[in-house]
Structure formats: C-alpha cells, structure tokens
Amino acid sequence: MATVTLTVNGKPVTATVEPRTLLVQLLREQLGLTGTHIGCDTSQCGACVVDVDGISVKSCTMLAVQAEGAQVTTIEGLAHGDKLHPMQEAFREHHGLQCGFCTPGMVMSAIDFAKHHKHPTEQQIRHWLEGNICRCTGYHNIVKAIKAGTEAMAGGAS
Amino acid sequence: MTATGIGASVRRKEDARFLTGKGNYVDDISRPGQLHAYILRSPHAHAEIRGVDTVQAKAAPGVAAVFTGADMQVGGLPCGWLIHSKDGTPMAEPPHPVLAQGKVRHVGDPVAVVIADTRDRAKDAAELVKVDYKTLPAVASAEAALKPGAPRVHEAAANNLCYDWHIGDEAATKAAFAKAAHITRLDVVNNRLVANPMEPRAAIGDFDRGTGEYTLYTTTQNPHVIRLLMCAFVLQLPEHKVRVVAPDVGGGFGTKIFHYAEEAIVTWAAGKLAKAVKWTADRSESFLSDAQGRDHVTHAELALDKDGKFLGLRVSTVANLGAYLSTFGPAVPTYLYATLLAGTYTTPAIYAEVKGVFTNTVPVDAYRGAGRPEACFVVERIVDKAAREMKVDPAELRRRNFIPKNAYPYQTPVAVVYDSGDYFSTLEMALKAADYDGFAKRREESAKRGKLRGLGLATYIEACGVAPSQLVGQLGARAGLYESAEVRVHPTGSISVFTGSHSHGQGHETTFAQLVSERLGIPLESIDIIHGDTNKIQFGMGTYGSRSLPVGGSALVKALDKIVNKGKKIAAHLLEASETDIEFKDGKFSIAGTDKNVPFGQVAFTAYVPHNYPSQELEPGLDETAFYDPANFTYPSGAYVAEVEVDRDTGAVQLVNFTCADDFGRIINPMIVAGQVHGGLAQGIGQALYENTIYDKDAQLVTGSFMDYCMPRADNLPSFTVDTHVTLCAHNPLGVKGCGEAGAIGAPVAVINAVVDALGPLGVTDLTMPATAEKVWRAIHDPNMPKAAE
Numbered sequence: 001m002a003t004v005t006l007t008v009n010g011k012p013v014t015a016t017v018e019p020r021t022l023l024v025q026l027l028r029e030q031l032g033l034t035g036t037h038i039g040c041d042t043s044q045c046g047a048c049v050v051d052v053d054g055i056s057v058k059s060c061t062m063l064a065v066q067a068e069g070a071q072v073t074t075i076e077g078l079a080h081g082d083k084l085h086p087m088q089e090a091f092r093e094h095h096g097l098q099c100g101f102c103t104p105g106m107v108m109s110a111i112d113f114a115k116h117h118k119h120p121t122e123q124q125i126r127h128w129l130e131g132n133i134c135r136c137t138g139y140h141n142i143v144k145a146i147k148a149g150t151e152a153m154a155g156g157a158s
Numbered sequence: 159m160t161a162t163g164i165g166a167s168v169r170r171k172e173d174a175r176f177l178t179g180k181g182n183y184v185d186d187i188s189r190p191g192q193l194h195a196y197i198l199r200s201p202h203a204h205a206e207i208r209g210v211d212t213v214q215a216k217a218a219p220g221v222a223a224v225f226t227g228a229d230m231q232v233g234g235l236p237c238g239w240l241i242h243s244k245d246g247t248p249m250a251e252p253p254h255p256v257l258a259q260g261k262v263r264h265v266g267d268p269v270a271v272v273i274a275d276t277r278d279r280a281k282d283a284a285e286l287v288k289v290d291y292k293t294l295p296a297v298a299s300a301e302a303a304l305k306p307g308a309p310r311v312h313e314a315a316a317n318n319l320c321y322d323w324h325i326g327d328e329a330a331t332k333a334a335f336a337k338a339a340h341i342t343r344l345d346v347v348n349n350r351l352v353a354n355p356m357e358p359r360a361a362i363g364d365f366d367r368g369t370g371e372y373t374l375y376t377t378t379q380n381p382h383v384i385r386l387l388m389c390a391f392v393l394q395l396p397e398h399k400v401r402v403v404a405p406d407v408g409g410g411f412g413t414k415i416f417h418y419a420e421e422a423i424v425t426w427a428a429g430k431l432a433k434a435v436k437w438t439a440d441r442s443e444s445f446l447s448d449a450q451g452r453d454h455v456t457h458a459e460l461a462l463d464k465d466g467k468f469l470g471l472r473v474s475t476v477a478n479l480g481a482y483l484s485t486f487g488p489a490v491p492t493y494l495y496a497t498l499l500a501g502t503y504t505t506p507a508i509y510a511e512v513k514g515v516f517t518n519t520v521p522v523d524a525y526r527g528a529g530r531p532e533a534c535f536v537v538e539r540i541v542d543k544a545a546r547e548m549k550v551d552p553a554e555l556r557r558r559n560f561i562p563k564n565a566y567p568y569q570t571p572v573a574v575v576y577d578s579g580d581y582f583s584t585l586e587m588a589l590k591a592a593d594y595d596g597f598a599k600r601r602e603e604s605a606k607r608g609k610l611r612g613l614g615l616a617t618y619i620e621a622c623g624v625a626p627s628q629l630v631g632q633l634g635a636r637a638g639l640y641e642s643a644e645v646r647v648h649p650t651g652s653i654s655v656f657t658g659s660h661s662h663g664q665g666h667e668t669t670f671a672q673l674v675s676e677r678l679g680i681p682l683e684s685i686d687i688i689h690g691d692t693n694k695i696q697f698g699m700g701t702y703g704s705r706s707l708p709v710g711g712s713a714l715v716k717a718l719d720k721i722v723n724k725g726k727k728i729a730a731h732l733l734e735a736s737e738t739d740i741e742f743k744d745g746k747f748s749i750a751g752t753d754k755n756v757p758f759g760q761v762a763f764t765a766y767v768p769h770n771y772p773s774q775e776l777e778p779g780l781d782e783t784a785f786y787d788p789a790n791f792t793y794p795s796g797a798y799v800a801e802v803e804v805d806r807d808t809g810a811v812q813l814v815n816f817t818c819a820d821d822f823g824r825i826i827n828p829m830i831v832a833g834q835v836h837g838g839l840a841q842g843i844g845q846a847l848y849e850n851t852i853y854d855k856d857a858q859l860v861t862g863s864f865m866d867y868c869m870p871r872a873d874n875l876p877s878f879t880v881d882t883h884v885t886l887c888a889h890n891p892l893g894v895k896g897c898g899e900a901g902a903i904g905a906p907v908a909v910i911n912a913v914v915d916a917l918g919p920l921g922v923t924d925l926t927m928p929a930t931a932e933k934v935w936r937a938i939h940d941p942n943m944p945k946a947a948e
Contacts, residue, residue, distance in 0.1 A: 018278070020278070028185075028186075033179065034179070034183075034185075034186035035178070035179015035180065035181070036179070037183070037356075037357070037408070038185070038358075039356045039357065039358065039408075039441065040441035040863070040864050041440045041441045041442055041863070042441065042442075042863045042864050042865045044863075044864035044865065044869075045356060045441070045864060047356060074179065075177075075178065075179035076178065076179040076180075078178070079177075079178050084174075084177060084178070088177040088178065091173070091177055092169055092170070092173045092174070092177060093169065095169075095170065095829050095830065095832075095833050097173060097176055097177065098409075098663035098664070098665070098833060098837060099355070099356065099357065099406075099407065099408045099409040099662055099663030100172070100173075100175075100176030100177075100181050100406065100408065100663070101181075101183065101355070101356040101357040101408030101409060102356045102408075103176050103177060104179055107177065122877065123873070125872070126871075126872040126873040126875075127872075127873050129871065129872035129873070130871055130872070130873060132872075133356065133864070133869050133871065134356065134872075135354055135355055135356050135409050135411070135837070135840075135841070135869070136356075136409055136663045136833075136837045137833060137836055137837055137840075138836035138837050138838075138839050138840030138841075138870075138875060138878065138901075139836075139840065139871075139872040139875055140833075140836040140875075140877050140878055141833060141836065142872070143872065143877065
C-alpha cells in the first residue's frame with residue numbers, strides 16, 4: 001500500500017491506496033466524488049477528465065500515486081453554491097447534455113480548451129473534442145455550448 | 159402556449175445535477191458492506207466445458223464466493239416474443255442459461271462469477287479459475303450458419319434456423335413483377351453495430367435479512383419488466399419481495415431494455431451471501447455482453463412501370479440473432495422490420511421473407527430504430543438505385559410514389575395502418591433547406607478543387623409508440639405494451655408524477671412536467687417527475703421504440719384529466735355551483751361566465767382537509783392513476799438530405815451538410831426534440847461511415863474496444879439543420895408521434911445515397927456500410943469492387 005497526499009477541490013486529502021489504484025478510482029471509490037465517470041478501459045472516451053495542476057487529464061490513465069502533491073479539480077469543484085460555472089451554465093442553456101454521463105468529462109475538457117481559445121471556431125472545438133466521446137447529442141449542442149461557455153469565460157464571467 | 163407549457167423550449171430540470179456531478183448512476187451507488195462481482199467469460203466462441211476448478215480462486219485474498227453454472231441452478235433468460243414460421247411452427251427457442259451449462263456459445267458467454275471485497279481482487283481471483291474447454295468449430299455469419307455442415311449452435315435448432323417467417327402477398331407480388339417495365343435489384347448488408355451508451359451496464363443486488371426483500375439497482379430502460387422477467391422466469395422470486403431501481407441511466411439506445419444474466423447473478427448472489435453484490439462492466443466487457451444491433455443480409459427487388467410507379471417489392475433477408483434469443487431479439491427483424499417495407503410509398507404488393515439464424519456471436523436485439531433502419535435502408539437504397547437506372551430525379555421518383563395526403567388512414571400491404579402524415583411537405587421542406595436546386599453548382603465547385611461531391615436523399619417512416627397490446631399479442635408478444643401514470647397532488651398543491659416511462663437522457667423530467675404545467679397551470683418547480691423505481695411507481699413498461707410521450711405521456715394526460723374532473727366536483731361544492739358550470743383554465747376553477755373562482759391550490763388543500771367537502775359523493779384526497787393502451791402505433795416520418803465531399807486521393811468522406819425535415823406530430827419541447835434528432839443522426843451517420851462489428855473466422859470479436867470500433871467523434875460530424883412539419887397523430891390525446899429514433903433510421907441511407915452519388919461518375923452503383931476511407935478508396939480505384947466484396 002502507498003500513501004498519497006493531494007488537494008482535491010481545494011481540500012487537502014491523504015489516502016492509502018494500492019500502487020495500481022488509478023486516480024479515478026481514488027476519486028470515485030475512496031473520496032466519494034462520483035461525478036467523474038468511467039466510460040471505457042482504453043483511454044478513449046474522456047468521461048473521466050479532471051483538472052490536474054491546470055491541465056485536463058484522463059484520470060483513468062493516471063495512477064493515484066502520481067497525483068502526489070497535485071491540485072485536482074473535479075466536476076464537483078466548479079460551481080459556487082447554486083451558481084454554476086459559466087461552462088456548466090452554457091451546457092445547460094444550449095442543451096449540451098442528455099444522459100449526463102459524458103458531461104463531467106466534457107465540461108472539464110472544455111474549460112481547459114477555453115483557457116487557450118478566446119474566440120474559437122467550430123472546427124477548433126470539434127478538433128479539441130477528439131478525446132471525448134458523447135453518444136447522445138451528436139455533439140451539435142456541445143459545440144454550441146463550448147463556444148458560448150468559452151466566450152463567457154473570456155468575458156470574465158467566471 | 160405558456161412559457162413552460164406545450165411548445166416551449168424549457169431548459170431541462172435534470173441538468174443541474176448532471177452538470178455538477180450529482181447524478182446518481184448505478185456505479186455511483188455503494189451499499190453498506192457491499193461485495194464486488196467479476197464475471198468470468200468464455201474466451202472461445204464455441205466450446206464444451208469439461209470442468210471448472212474454482213478451488214484456488216476461492217482461497218484467494220478477499221474472495222467471498224465463486225459460483226459456476228453448477229451452483230446456480232435457476233431458470234433461463236426468457237424471450238419476450240414468439241415468432242411463428244411460414245409453416246405455422248413456433249420458432250426454435252433453445253435455453254439461455256444465466257451461467258453456462260456445459261457449453262459456451264459466444265465469446266463473452268458468462269461461465270462463473272467471482273465475488274470479493276474489492277473489484278480488483280475479484281478480477282485477480284478470476285484468473286485462478288481453471289476452465290477446461292474443448293473448443294468446437296464456430297460460425298459468426300448468418301449466411302454461413304445456414305449452409306449444410308455449418309457448426310450447430312444449439313441442438314434445438316436444426317440448420318441454426320430459429321424461424322423462417324414471411325409477410326405480405328406472394329402471389330400478388332409475383333403478378334406485379336410479371337407486368338413490370340423495369341426491375342431494380344439490390345443486395346444489402348446492414349452492418350452489425352454496438353449501441354455503446356457511454357455508461358457501461360452495471361447492477362447491484364442487495365438483500366434485507368430482516369424482511370427477506372431483494373433490491374436490484376440496474377442500468378435498465380424498464381425496471382418493472384426486469385422485475386417481472388427475473389422473478390417469474392429466472393429466480394422464481396415473489397414479485398412483491400423484489401424492488402428494481404433504475405436510477406440515472408447513462409444512455410440506453412435499446413441495449414438496456416433486455417434482461418441480462420448479470421442482473422439475475424447479483425440478485426441471486428446477494429441472497430446467498432446476505433450482502434450487497436455489485437457488478438460494473440468494463441467497456442471491453444460491454445462489447446462482449448451488451449446485445450448488439452442490425453446484422454442483416456438482404457436481397458431486394460423493386461418492380462416499376464414505365465412511368466416509375468412502384469408495382470411491387472420483394473425482399474429476402476437473413477438476420478443474425480446471435481448465440482441466444484435476447485428479450486425482444488426475434489421481433490426486431492420481423493414485425494419491427496418487414497412491416498415498414500412500404501415506406502412512404504403506395505407500393506401495392508409487397509412480399510418479404512426473413513430467416514432468423516443462430517450464430518456464435520453476441521445476441522442481437524433492438525438498437526435505436528430496431529428493424530426500422532434496416533427497412534428504411536432497403537427501401538430508400540432501392541428507390542434511389544431505381545431512379546438512377548431509370549434516369550429520373552430521385553426526388554421526383556419519390557414524389558410520384560408517395561402516399562397521397564388525403565389517403566389516411568392508409569392500409570399498407572404489410573399489416574400496418576398509417577394514421578397521418580404528409581411526405582410531400584417534409585420532402586419539399588428538406589430540399590429547400592438543403593438548397594437542392596443549387597447542388598449542381600456546388601458539385602462543379604468541388605470538382606474544381608478535385609473533390610467528388612454527392613447528394614443523397616432519404617424519406618422514412620417508422621412505427622413508434624409501441625404498442626396496442628391486443629395487436630402485438632396476436633403477433634406473438636408475450637407482454638402488454640401500455641403505460642401507466644399516477645398524478646399525486648399534495649395538500650399544498652405541489653405535484654409528484656409517477657411514470658412507468660424511464661428517462662435515460664430523453665429529458666422526461668422536463669417534458670412531462672411541461673404537460674402538467676400546461677394542464678394544471680402550475681409552475682415547473684412545483685412538479686417532480688418520478689421514474690425508475692418499482693417501489694414508487696405502480697407499474698410500467700418502460701422506454702423504447704419512441705414510446706414515452708405517445709404512450710407514457712398519454713397515460714399522464716388521462717390521469718391529469720381525472721384530477722381536473724375531481725377538482726371540478728370539489729370546486730363546484732366550494733362555489734356552490736353545478737359541476738357542469740365549472741371551467742378549469744390557467745390554474746383556476748371558475749363558474750362559466752363569471753369571475754367567481756377557486757385556485758387549484760385551494761381545491762387541493764380542500765381535498766386533504768375536507769372540512770367543507772361533498773363527503774357523501776367524493777372520497778378525500780387528490781391522487782389519480784391512469785393506464786393507457788394505444789389504439790395504433792404512431793408513424794413519424796420525414797425527409798433527410800445528406801451532402802458529402804469525397805477525397806479522391808484518400809477515399810475520406812466528409813459529410814458537408816445534413817438537413818432534416820421531420821414530422822413528429824405535436825412538439826412539446828422543441829429544444830429537446832432537436833437534441834433527440836441530433837443524437838439519432840450521429841448514430842446513423844456512424845453506421846454509414848464509421849461503425850462496424852467484425853468477427854473473425856473463429857467468431858472472435860475483432861472490434862472489441864473503442865480502439866477498434868470507431869465511434870463518431872465531434873470532428874467526424876457537421877452541425878445539422880433540423881426542422882419539423884407537424885401532422886398530428888390521429889389517435890392519442892396529445893397528437894404526438896415520438897422522435898427518439900428518427901435520426902438513426904433516416905441517416906444511414908441518406909449518407910450512402912450521397913456517397914454513391916459522389917462516386918457515380920466513376921461507375922460505382924453501390925457501396926456497403928460503413929463507407930470507410932479505405933472502402934471508398936478501393937471503390938474509386940475499382941468501381942466493381944463493391945459487388946464482389948463482403
């Protein structure tokens with residue numbers, strides 16, 4: 001067993017894990033943060049994307065022990081009380097989700113995208129989503145939501 | 159229309175929890191002291207099991223139990239639909255064991271379950287289970303399985319034939335072909351697909367030692383159906399001692415309708431161990447255990463007169479049912495397929511034969527559209543091919559054969575009666591939005607850039623809102639297909655609706671609340687829609703076949719009517735007026751022609767605090783239940799236009815535009831309806847261009863992960879142009895038809911028609927799905943390839 005200490009959604013956390021434990025397992029099974037989902041076993045679907053030290057990361061592809069000392073933000077760490085993060089709000093407004101399963105990964109990935117693109121084109125958004133699969137929406141409204149959310153973030157709404 | 163009622167694009171009530179990570183999916187649930195199950199599955203497509211040694215696995219760290227088929231002597235998984243062959247004999251219905259009994263019949267067939275304190279330890283221990291397999295020859299393709307000498311999947315099915323079924327008038331169709339001026343012939347492979355909802359299937363069995371009650375949390379689209387099948391057929395448990403919960407479910411697309419082995423395994427094991435037992439599929443496991451879709455091989459012939467009027471259609475299909483009969487497997491390539499072969503046309507004579515065949519592959523069952531995409535593909539490909547052969551504009555040929563607007567109700571030659579529709583208007587709408595007339599110019603412009611541009615049309619019809627129970631009973635269904643709703647008005651006027659429909663992405667918590675808001679004049683925040691729990695909801699048949707609104711919504715409307723009727727009696731008493739003079743509008747009961755009224759909330763309060771109440775004639779309370787059994791299917795229809803550009807050098811197909819005009823009847827929430835269309839389109843386009851399920855010669859699944867099975871990504875798709883044209887359903891109270899499957903039905907053939915159109919100048923007349931870059935490149939370099947290949 002190994003001990004790992006990290007910060008999750010602003011709170012310090014110390015956990016004892018097996019060396020093989022994945023970051024997503026630590027988040028879901030030990031910390032009870034079940035908003036981060038597991039949709040595949042080949043690092044393709046992106047349902048498990050979280051923010052690790054400012055970068056969007058597939059938490060199924062990172063060992064928990066590799067997160068030693070890291071600042072991790074999950075979907076649970078975005079809203080302030082009832083006030084949604086602008087990217088969450090954009091997904092709501094533009095119907096960018098249906099079953100909700102890919103949604104946490106989509107939103108976390110989109111927030112990373114928004115840091116690098118102030119006024120994105122549709123093609124830039126579609127290209128960025130290469131690592132996130134949605135089976136419900138056909139991406140149409142996700143693309144619209146990310147465009148609006150990105151612009152809202154650039155406008156300082158966050 | 160009110161701001162929150164019918165026709166308003168209300169933002170979804172369920173989104174707040176999904177967007178903040180507070181959804182409650184099965185794998186998010188943990189029961190106290192729960193154990194974890196890992197299912198050991200067959201690595202072979204066909205083998206005899208000579209022995210299973212679990213001694214070492216049982217001794218492994220953390221292991222609580224290992225069970226095999228020898229331990230779990232329970233009933234088999236039942237099939238919900240009995241098909242009779244042409245000669246009247248019932249289909250072959252071999253047993254479908256929960257855990258293998260002496261034989262495995264597909265890669266992924268469950269052999270044993272290992273239960274341990276953690277999932278990883280259960281998985282580790284499963285490696286210690288020794289199974290002595292004697293491998294047997296296997297067959298993956300349905301056509302190969304029918305050949306003499308093919309490996310036999312079941313003793314009970316000679317020649318691997320489940321049934322040899324037919325529909326229509328053979329003699330009339332033959333006569334139609336005898337007088338044809340032109341006959342178009344087509345061979346079609348409808349590729350096997352994996353539904354792949356993003357949430358893998360999961361199940362938790364729990365057992366209460368005090369009460370003897372079981373609880374099953376499962377990723378299903380229909381919890382009551384699972385409870386009924388599992389209790390009555392598999393585990394022989396009393397239904398009232400079993401609760402089935404389908405909490406938030408992350409997409410279904412059909413594959414979460416069926417009763418699966420794992421549901422019975424965790425429930426049974428929970429009882430044995432008196433502890434909760436949880437199982438969650440890996441995605442690779444989903445590829446081996448979720449029922450798959452499509453997999454037809456079809457030969458079709460269309461007879462036309464000299465003016466291009468369709469005279470007759472003859473269709474012969476071989477349908478792969480997989481290794482076992484899944485819950486509704488036999489119905490999909492028969493009653494959900496061949497009954498739609500008239501399409502949108504007046505074709506007077508149709509005859510279809512379907513052979514359902516066992517193979518050593520994962521079972522095949524309903525996947526978004528279920529039979530109707532296969533029918534639409536046959537009809538719209540052969541119509542397009544006929545148009546090209548006869549040198550008639552494909553839109554014009556379709557118009558010449560559309561069912562006229564004044565012909566409803568329209569009896570087709572394949573059993574069903576269309577109640578309403580207007581195929582002319584949807585086609586014109588789609589052509590206009592897609593700038594059909596400007597296509598030639600765009601094609602020239604593409605050619606200048608060295609690209610091949612193509613445009614493809616499709617019209618579609620589907621039968622939704624399943625289904626009139628008596629009718630489907632005559633056709634072999636072993637269930638009724640009504641729906642139920644309960645409207646519980648609380649004393650303070652807020653409302654809980656209990657519906658047998660289940661939402662796994664469709665947004666019922668919003669759409670159904672809009673129906674209540676519209677009818678009762680109550681704000682959305684005072685209305686909760688509750689679904690997915692057999693302990694809360696009286697009964698339900700669940701969500702599939704675009705039935706939630708036409709059937710579940712109709713049940714809700716009936717229950718709301720009962721609430722209003724009772725409310726009128728209470729209001730009449732309060733207002734000292736005759737009940738017949740009471741009107742209900744905008745949340746108020748008033749005496750007609752006066753301003754004397756009582757608001758809904760006061761009526762609700764009075765029903766529960768009946769101090770001033772007509773107690774002699776009315777019971778207290780305001781809580782009504784309704785069941786609705788539809789009079790007919792609903793028949794959504796529409797027209798789609800796909801436009802593609804093909805790169806000659808790489809064969810890559812770029813979908814440039816996709817335009818839809820759908821008729822779903824009355825629209826409750828246009829935003830949600832458009833979203834349903836988008837999602838269906840992506841799956842249909844996925845089938846046309848990317849997705850394929852491939853088994854090798856030993857029936858090993860080659861495309862067993864997202865690395866190998868190509869799911870459409872955002873940059874594979876364009877933004878879509880969608881619009882609707884409304885003709886009302888003639889037989890349900892809302893006039894609604896259903897919208898969940900349309901995109902997956904109309905899109906594949908529109909895309910393939912477009913690709914064939916693009917390659918037409920090179921001599922290509924046909925192309926099998928998926929039209930991958932490799933396949934298209936080969937077709938460009940050898941136009942005869944598609945006829946020979948696959």
